[in-house]
Amino acid sequence: MHSAGTRLTGILLAAGRGTRFDPTGEQNKLLQVLPSGQGVAEAAARNLLTVLPTVLAVVRPEHTALATQLRTIGCHVSLCTHADEGMAASLVHALAQTSDAHGWLIALADMPNVQTVTIEALSKAIRHDTDIAVPMYRGQRGNPVAFGRAHLPDLLALRGDQGARQVLKTRPLIEVVTDDAGIMQDIDTIADLVGGNERR
Template identity: 35%
Template sequence: MSLTVLDLQRWKDGPPSGSSEDKQSMTKHSAPCMTAGLVLAAGSSARFGSDKRKAEVCDGTTLLSASLRLPSQYLEEVWLVLRPDDDPRDLNLPHAVRVIQDPATARGMGHSLAVGATQITRLSAADSLAVFLGDMPGIKSSSLMLLLSNAASDRITVPTYNGSRGHPVLFGRVFWCHLSALTGDQGARSVLNRFAESVHLVETGDPGILSDVDSIQDLTALVPRSLAH
């Protein structure tokens, strides 16, 4: 497993949206629980037909850069799982994103989660881990702030929109050992089912927590509101 801390130029559009007052509000209302971010971006993009991470959302901003924008603004640590053969310099990443690459990530999302959780357990002092997908740039900052205020080391915090579950899901550190044991391509579903009594649902009123990009049509539909946090 290799780990690289990248200090890259911020994307051409400048800092992510959101005022200093937003950040101050988040700090004041968050639970005393440090949350790190884990963004999963090691998929094959098979349904998209090309590397969707490099697809343009607007003004040259890529889908992956746009998806990293929110966690990079609000979380002290952001970790990114990439394919083992990726060159991170080709992906126009925000500065200070910590890249994780491992051959196991090619075997599915469960393996990507396991690799990420294992590395973060070893190197981070965070109490909670927010798991994002690298193709979801439409999540509102207010949704993330709400989730952070509900995070706890012994809780799994799940956002909902009209009763449907979405991302990011925040896993308290108590559950990281179970994330580290995941395999296959089912993500963290088995952990959520096993510890259902520890799952805390938070209604966000935000359709962005459900909107991922699997096709060109998804991307087209997402563009008008993708950066409106």
């Protein structure tokens, strides 16, 4: 399924604490099992691996079971010791290790319902280094997001918990319209494991 449009490197952000799912921190939401029988992060990773030749997953050092699971299915795994600084810290950590990539498709590990056709469409939309491609569902922008390599300096400068939103505000975007509701659904609560939740 790999094609000329899939030269991007996948980045799977899997280093959050998931405190809304379990404030005690005892249950890692990314290891919870979906109705499909796959773990949350595992399903998100497999969707990326179906389309992209390389996927780097960023995981907290203490989440050894998650790291092992993602390595087993074919992800490269990197442990981010400063994940508590926010999502941007995990993203910058991953970008620094993949800085020679043609571009990146940045995905969230708690969004396992994104369809592979959406990932492929976003990847193919990146034709130039300056492109940014975002998925749109019923007029709303979702995740994942694809970036050409010209945006590396801006992405490396990110701080805090906003991820790449700041870059999206200031650059022209290629909107990839999809009927994939999965781009809006994340796993925040136990109920979401069955029903899916639309990101607000």
